[in-house]
Amino acid sequence: MKKINVLKPVLVSNKQRAQENRQKFDRMNSLVINIIASPGAGKTSIIERIVQYFKRKVKILIIEGDIRGQVDSKRLAKLGVDVVQINTLTACHLDAFMTAQVLPKIKKKYDLILIENVGNLVCPAEFEIGEDYKLAILSTPEGDDKPMKYPLLFHLARIVIINKSDLLPFVDFSIDAAKKNIMRENSKAKIFEVSAKTGGGFDDFYLFMEKELNAKKKKGKTKG
Amino acid sequence: MHEFGITKALVDLCNTEAEKNNLAKIYKIHLKIGKFTGFSPDSIRFYFEYLKTGTKCQDAEITFNEVPIRIKCASCGKENKIEEPILVCPDCGKMTIEVISGREFYVASIEGD
Numbered sequence: 358m359k360k361i362n363v364l365k366p367v368l369v370s371n372k373q374r375a376q377e378n379r380q381k382f383d384r385m386n387s388l389v390i391n392i393i394a395s396p397g398a399g400k401t402s403i404i405e406r407i408v409q410y411f412k413r414k415v416k417i418l419i420i421e422g423d424i425r426g427q428v429d430s431k432r433l434a435k436l437g438v439d440v441v442q443i444n445t446l447t448a449c450h451l452d453a454f455m456t457a458q459v460l461p462k463i464k465k466k467y468d469l470i471l472i473e474n475v476g477n478l479v480c481p482a483e484f485e486i487g488e489d490y491k492l493a494i495l496s497t498p499e500g501d502d503k504p505m506k507y508p509l510l511f512h513l514a515r516i517v518i519i520n521k522s523d524l525l526p527f528v529d530f531s532i533d534a535a536k537k538n539i540m541r542e543n544s545k546a547k548i549f550e551v552s553a554k555t556g557g558g559f560d561d562f563y564l565f566m567e568k569e570l571n572a573k574k575k576k577g578k579t580k581g
Numbered sequence: 582m583h584e585f586g587i588t589k590a591l592v593d594l595c596n597t598e599a600e601k602n603n604l605a606k607i608y609k610i611h612l613k614i615g616k617f618t619g620f621s622p623d624s625i626r627f628y629f630e631y632l633k634t635g636t637k638c639q640d641a642e643i644t645f646n647e648v649p650i651r652i653k654c655a656s657c658g659k660e661n662k663i664e665e666p667i668l669v670c671p672d673c674g675k676m677t678i679e680v681i682s683g684r685e686f687y688v689a690s691i692e693g694d
Contacts, residue, residue, distance in 0.1 A: 361602045363688040480583035508666040544676035
């Protein structure tokens with residue numbers, strides 16, 4: 358019997374493909390955000406808010422990941438932005454290969470590409486798809502302990518949005534405890550509290566996003 | 582549930598490596614799996630039984646070598662092994678933590694003929 362040293366990550370091909378996707382996105386100077394949250398946390402509602410605020414300033418594309426159907430795509434297309442659907446059929450997350458399959462459909466240059474991952478706090482965290490970074494959403498009815506139960510996502514996310522702040526009087530959720538639990542996974546996370554329902558709390562987030570979009574544009578220019 | 586895709590990637594990777602190294606059959610796969618990953622050995626084993634059929638991995642078994650979570654604190658400089666991924670320095674209590682190990686998920690080696 359022969360022993361062969363392999364020393365290769367199991368997800369090596371996904372990682373390589375994610376890198377290729379990232380290079381394509383970078384050539385368009387697009388800021389690409391992978392949005393991950395549990396079902397019903399408010400991914401689509403937050404995307405709607407972002408689109409409404411930014412659509413006159415920058416070109417936006419939504420890549421919509423769902424197991425089946427086009428419910429969210431149709432909802433988002435009504436806002437007058439381009440939407441591309443990925444149906445994963447059985448898979449509980451998007452991976453770099455599924456994302457690569459829709460890239461030929463992207464004919465224009467976009468400043469901002471928002472990728473709505475399949476609703477799930479576990480699996481999407483492990484699969485890079487070519488994003489600049491991950492945005493995690495935690496909604497108040499889910500409980501402030503979720504970062505401890507799903508640590509990897511909160512560890513990897515650059516931005517964490519606490520959504521449904523309008524429900525705080527009705528649910529057992531402490532903002533301080535949630536922030537502490539997020540920080541214990543990721544002390545560098547940018548945390549924002551919002552209500553996608555009322556629109557409250559988005560100003561700081563928009564300001565942050567504007568800076569991010571400018572930074573990405575500048576990076577593209579210096580690269581020439 | 583995502584272990585299906587993971588295990589498929591694992592079988593593909595092992596078959597490719599066996600091909601490259603002229604192995605007709607793989608008997609052992611040594612997998613390094615960090616404690617700060619989202620993968621379950623039980624699920625991987627379950628899918629592996631199905632996915633290995635008809636491949637060079639048909640008669641293979643997987644050994645899982647767990648890698649502990651090790652962290653280093655940027656404030657006090659101390660290194661610690663932790664059981665749960667709560668990234669607070671056990672020595673100084675600060676959250677200026679760098680994860681040194683625990684995120685590994687790779688094939689260390691394969692054995693076969």
